[in-house]
Amino acid sequence: MGKKTIQTQIFYRLSSLKAFGQSKHQDKKELRKQLGADYRFYSTTGKIYSDRTFKSYLKRCNVFAG
Numbered sequence: 001m002g003k004k005t006i007q008t009q010i011f012y013r014l015s016s017l018k019a020f021g022q023s024k025h026q027d028k029k030e031l032r033k034q035l036g037a038d039y040r041f042y043s044t045t046g047k048i049y050s051d052r053t054f055k056s057y058l059k060r061c062n063v064f065a066g
Contacts, residue, residue: 006065014058019047 019027027045048054
């Protein structure tokens with residue numbers, strides 16, 4: 001197998017963050033419960049919940065990568 005291009009690496013990395021069909025609200029609720037008072041420092045769950053967002057991030061990252 002050949003060397004992976006930066007675009008392929010970007011695709012696989014963003015794909016690993018996909019959480020289509022999961023509840024963003026529920027995930028944030030659980031994160032808030034886990035972190036307690038420290039929650040204010042965390043505004044994200046680190047997941048991508050929307051196909052549209054995934055496509056947008058992929059496009060922007062590939063433009064950045066060249």
